[in-house]
Structures are given as C-alpha cells and as structure tokens.
Amino acid sequence: MKICNFCMSLTIVLVMITNINMVVSKRHIPTTLDGPFKPVTRRFDSSLRRGSDDLPMTHPRLKMNVTLNFPEQIALAISSPTSMWISWITGKSQIGLNVTPLDPASIGSEVWYGKKSGKYTNVGKGDSLVYSQLYPFEGLLNYTSGIIHHVKLEGLEPGTRYYYKCGDSSIPAMSQENYFETFAKPSPKNYPARIAVIGDLGLTSNSSTTVDHLSYNDPSMILMIGDLTYANQYLTTGGKGASCFSCAFPDAPIRETYQPRWDGWGRFMQPLTSKVPMMVIEGNHEIEPQADGITFKSYLTRFAVPAEESGSKSNFFYSFDTGGIHFIMLGAYVDYNKTGAQFDWLKKDLQNVDRSVTPWLVATMHPPWYNSYASHYQEFECMRLEMEALLYQYRVDIIFNGHVHAYERMNRVYNYTLDPCGPIYITVGDGGNIEKVDVDHADEPGKCPSSGDNIPEFGGVCHSNFTFGPAKGNFCWKKQPEWSAFRESSFGHGILEVVNSTYALWTWHRNQDSYKENAVGDQIYIVRQPELCFKDSKLQDSQQSLPHSAASSHLSQDLSIIISQLIIGVLLIYGLYSHVNQIRFKD
Numbered sequence: 001m002k003i004c005n006f007c008m009s010l011t012i013v014l015v016m017i018t019n020i021n022m023v024v025s026k027r028h029i030p031t032t033l034d035g036p037f038k039p040v041t042r043r044f045d046s047s048l049r050r051g052s053d054d055l056p057m058t059h060p061r062l063k064m065n066v067t068l069n070f071p072e073q074i075a076l077a078i079s080s081p082t083s084m085w086i087s088w089i090t091g092k093s094q095i096g097l098n099v100t101p102l103d104p105a106s107i108g109s110e111v112w113y114g115k116k117s118g119k120y121t122n123v124g125k126g127d128s129l130v131y132s133q134l135y136p137f138e139g140l141l142n143y144t145s146g147i148i149h150h151v152k153l154e155g156l157e158p159g160t161r162y163y164y165k166c167g168d169s170s171i172p173a174m175s176q177e178n179y180f181e182t183f184a185k186p187s188p189k190n191y192p193a194r195i196a197v198i199g200d201l202g203l204t205s206n207s208s209t210t211v212d213h214l215s216y217n218d219p220s221m222i223l224m225i226g227d228l229t230y231a232n233q234y235l236t237t238g239g240k241g242a243s244c245f246s247c248a249f250p251d252a253p254i255r256e257t258y259q260p261r262w263d264g265w266g267r268f269m270q271p272l273t274s275k276v277p278m279m280v281i282e283g284n285h286e287i288e289p290q291a292d293g294i295t296f297k298s299y300l301t302r303f304a305v306p307a308e309e310s311g312s313k314s315n316f317f318y319s320f321d322t323g324g325i326h327f328i329m330l331g332a333y334v335d336y337n338k339t340g341a342q343f344d345w346l347k348k349d350l351q352n353v354d355r356s357v358t359p360w361l362v363a364t365m366h367p368p369w370y371n372s373y374a375s376h377y378q379e380f381e382c383m384r385l386e387m388e389a390l391l392y393q394y395r396v397d398i399i400f401n402g403h404v405h406a407y408e409r410m411n412r413v414y415n416y417t418l419d420p421c422g423p424i425y426i427t428v429g430d431g432g433n434i435e436k437v438d439v440d441h442a443d444e445p446g447k448c449p450s451s452g453d454n455i456p457e458f459g460g461v462c463h464s465n466f467t468f469g470p471a472k473g474n475f476c477w478k479k480q481p482e483w484s485a486f487r488e489s490s491f492g493h494g495i496l497e498v499v500n501s502t503y504a505l506w507t508w509h510r511n512q513d514s515y516k517e518n519a520v521g522d523q524i525y526i527v528r529q530p531e532l533c534f535k536d537s538k539l540q541d542s543q544q545s546l547p548h549s550a551a552s553s554h555l556s557q558d559l560s561i562i563i564s565q566l567i568i569g570v571l572l573i574y575g576l577y578s579h580v581n582q583i584r585f586k587d
C-alpha cells in the first residue's frame with residue numbers, strides 16, 4: 001500500500017509538471033520587443049510532399065458551372081472606405097488557332113445592392129472589356145477572354161453589411177445573392193478583424209489546402225502578393241503536356257501561356273472573393289509576354305485596383321486604407337528607380353499618410369529584399385537600393401513578400417543591419433503552387449548561389465558582397481543571417497490581426513496543421529514604437545498595451561488546456577491505482 005501511495009503521488013507531480021510545461025510552452029506569444037531573436041531554422045518535414053499536381057480543368061472547383069451570360073468568377077476589391085469594386089465574367093472564353101473577341105457591349109454591367117437581404121435599394125453600373133492573348137506562331141494557340149465586368153459601388157456606409165447581385169437584368173441574367181462588409185472608417189481605433197496574406201498560390205492540390213485553411217480562418221480581406229495562377233507553366237510543369245517548353249515548341253519565339261487557367265482560378269477563388277475583398281499585386285508569373293511585346297494583359301484586365309483612388313496612374317502600384325492601416329502595394333516588375341513614376345508616387349503617398357489616423361503602415365511587393373534562401377537570393381537588390389531608405393524614413397511597420405516558396409520572418413532590419421525602427425519583413429511565398437517548396441539556404445555549404453544565378457525578370461542586377469557586418473567580404477553568410485529570425489520550408493498562409501495602434505498579432509498557419517486546433521507555425525506580436533522611432537512629436541502617440549480581451553482570450557485557451565490535461569491526469573492516476581489494486585488482489 002505504501003508503494004501505491006508513492007506511485008500516486010509521483011504520478012500527480014509528473015502530471016502537474018507536464019501541465020505547467022505545456023501551458024507555458026504552448027501559449028507564450030513573443031513580441032518584437034523581445035527581439036532581435038536568435039535565428040532559428042525549422043527544416044522541411046521529409047514526411048510531407050515538396051509539391052503537388054495542378055488541379056485538372058475538369059475539377060469541380062475549376063469547371064464553368066453557370067449558363068452563358070450569367071456571372072461567374074465574382075470578386076471584390078476595396079476602392080476606398082466608402083466604395084467597393086465588384087468584378088465578374090460573362091460569356092465563354094475561346095482558345096484555338098482562330099479566336100473572335102466577344103463584344104463587351106453585348107451584355108450590361110449592373111450591381112443591385114442594399115442593406116437587407118433580397119431588398120436592393122441601389123443599382124450600380126460599370127464597364128466591361130475583353131482581352132486577347134495572341135501567339136501567332138505555328139503550333140501555339142490563341143485565347144480571347146469572356147467579357148470582364150467592373151462596377152464600383154460608391155457612397156457606401158463604413159462598417160456595414162451589403163447584399164448584392166450582379167449581372168444584366170435586361171436578359172435577365174443576375175447572379176445569386178452575395179454579401180460583403182465595408183470596413184470601418186480610417187481611425188486608430190478601427191481595424192479589420194483578420195487579414196489573410198498569401199503569395200505564389202497557383203492552382204494545385206496544395207493551393208486548395210491553403211485556400212480551404214484560410215477560408216476556415218475567416219478572413220476579412222486578402223492580400224494576394226503576386227504569382228497568382230501559374231497559367232504560364234501549365235503547358236509544361238503543370239499540365240499533362242510537354243516536359244519543357246523549348247523542346248516541345250522549338251520554333252516558338254515566345255513562351256505560350258494557358259489562359260483558361262485564369263478562368264479556372266477565378267472560379268476556384270469565387271466562394272471566398274465574392275464575399276471578401278482581395279487586393280492583388282503583380283508577380284513575375286503575371287508578366288505573360290505575348291505577340292507585339294504586350295505583357296501583363298490578363299492581370300491588368302481582370303483585376304480592379306484603387307490606383308486612380310490613390311493618385312497612381314498605374315495598376316502596378318497603388319495604396320488604400322482599411323481602418324487604421326494604410327497599405328502600399330508596390331510593383332517590382334515596373335520601373336522602381338528613384339527617377340521613375342512609381343518612386344515619385346510613393347513619396348507623395350507616404351507624405352500624405354496621417355499616422356494619427358492610420359498608425360499602421362504596411363507595404364508589399366512580390367520579391368523579398370531580405371531572403372536567406374538560395375532561391376531568389378539577392379535577386380531584387382537593385383529595388384532595395386532604390387526604395388528601402390524611403391520606406392525606412394517613413395517608418396513602415398511591416399513588409400510582406402512572396403516569390404520564395406517558403407516562410408521566413410525577419411528581425412527588424414534596415415540596410416542589412418539590425419535596427420529597432422526597421423520594418424518587420426515577412427516572406428509568405430508558400431501558397432502551394434506547382435513549383436516545389438524551397439528548402440536550400442544560401443548559408444549552407446555548397447548552396448550559396450553564384451553571381452549568374454537569380455537574375456531578376458525585370459530591372460538590373462545588383463548582386464554584391466557584403467561590405468560590413470559579420471558576412472563582410474562574402475556574397476553569402478556562413479550561418480543563418482542575424483536579420484533572419486525564423487525560417488521554415490513549408491506551405492501555408494498568414495493572418496494579421498491588428499489589435500490597436502501598438503500591437504498586431506501575426507500568425508503563420510502551415511498547411512499540415514489544417515486539422516489541428518490552435519496549432520500555429522509561427523506567432524508573434526508585432527509592436528510599434530512611435531516614441532522611439534518618430535522624431536516628430538506629433539506622431540509620438542503613446543504606447544498602448546495589449547487589451548484585457550486579447551489577454552483573457554489566451555487565458556481561456558490556457559484554462560481549457562489545463563482542464564483537459566487534468567482530466568487526462570486523473571484518468572492516468574485512476575488507471576495506475578486500478579492496476580496496483582489488481583496486482584494486490586492477485587497476490
């Protein structure tokens with residue numbers, strides 16, 4: 001009996017220690033104030049696949065499932081706090097040697113909308129257009145799109161749910177009812193609940209896991225950071241066609257894209273984008289050169305962006321506000337030099353930001369400037385040299401990137417030097433496209449790229465050895481760079497939840513954790529420090545703390561973990577006690 005009591009006591013102590021350890025290790029969320037962090041690498045889990053096949057065009061999520069003239073591929077985009085773009089496509093695209101563009105005037109662009117379901121008190125009207133992707137070369141196919149409609153709904157009330165149908169009522173061919181919610185007006189007290197951040201999504205089995213996972217996370221808006229469909233690789237790496245473009249089409253002077261993938265992608269995204277605005281920026285896979293030197297035709301025609309609304313003359317770069325966040329979408333595949341139109345626009349846009357209204361400043365561009373993977377290493381160094389100082393001067397808080405097919409979160413950095421007022425850079429090019437997840441790091445033996453690698457598809461080449469710091473004299477570091485806080489080769493997406501003008505919770509969700517409650521790949525509070533980083537006293541708003549509600553939500557999760565662990569503990573004790581009694585009885 002004495003042994004039994006000892007066993008029970010030991011078990012209770014062990015269970016309690018386990019509980020405390022699990023709670024402490026599971027629920028502590030670090031903040032950037034705890035940084036700079038010692039670099040951490042979590043390697044690719046070899047039990048997972050590094051890639052997956054493209055979904056076929058016959059897949060139910062890609063197939064056209066409306067009758068002709070009815071809207072499909074419905075998508076929302078923010079225009080301003082009081083206006084929203086609604087876009088959709090009607091009619092059938094064509095692909096073949098000879099294609100005839102549809103007449104955009106043959107079908108109207110109407111949106112009926114109102115604040116009550118089924119009661120549409122307003123009608124918005126807009127424009128429609130088509131585009132063609134032409135390859136007048138032997139063996140290649142031409143494409144012309146369905147009719148692409150864009151309607152801007154204006155005069156909306158902030159923070160309000162609207163129900164809408166789109167289409168042409170004269171046919172009649174209107175969509176089913178959908179709804180969306182406008183964001184609260186710009187203010188340091190108002191923030192979207194959850195902002196999903198995705199890059200390099202594609203249209204594979206992995207892409208569908210990513211989209212299902214982020215839909216489950218119930219985003220309020222989506223930042224789509226370039227390389228959307230990979231339509232330019234479907235005929236080779238993605239489809240069942242050629243193993244390589246040059247061997248299948250040796251005489252083709254241009255690489256053919258398979259534009260129907262864009263239509264499949266629009267259908268694939270519609271369940272999400274018809275309710276949640278998606279803000280896009282171009283990646284290299286959107287360039288899609290065609291005859292006569294025309295590029296970016298699909299990207300520019302399909303997506304409405306608030307360029308004009310933000311004083312930009314180009315859909316390749318623009319800005320917008322959602323609550324107390326000012327977003328700047330930068331183009332890496334158009335002129336980014338100090339002498340160019342984009343830089344000039346960026347300067348004016350930054351000057352016009354009122355941080356007392358929108359304290360948070362978030363920028364995105366497709367390729368990362370800070371990247372320790374071998375893939376795309378130093379590829380956009382020229383862009384960094386042109387623009388980094390300006391973004392630093394205006395104290396941009398976070399910069400999201402894609403392009404590299406893996407995850408990486410940086411320590412606060414400026415000019416390759418740890419800096420408490422530098423932005424937090426985060427790479428999320430891990431959406432799950434047809435190319436495999438990147439696993440090699442430039443700092444590993446034999447993995448440092450040569451100067452001939454990673455040539456950008458636009459702009460100059462500025463590869464150079466470091467002239468200062470721990471890697472001085474070398475092109476690559478000998479270990480994970482100090483500015484790289486955490487990196488992991490895995491597919492996933494991120495969610496940004498801005499809590500107040502000081503705190504924002506960033507969570508990276510890995511695809512393999514889709515079915516695990518409360519599992520996160522990486523999580524951190526990004527904390528602004530205006531008192532430290534702004535010389536202008538007007539912008540030195542006082543530091544806010546993490547509100548009680550955020551802290552208590554973590555506490556309730558902690559309690560649920562404690563209770564569940566205690567139940568397991570009691571069961572273990574009961575089992576051990578029964579076992580001991582059985583032994584005694586046998587004896």
Ligand SMILES: [Fe+2]
Pocket residue numbers: 200227283284285366402403404
């Ligand atoms: Fe890319």
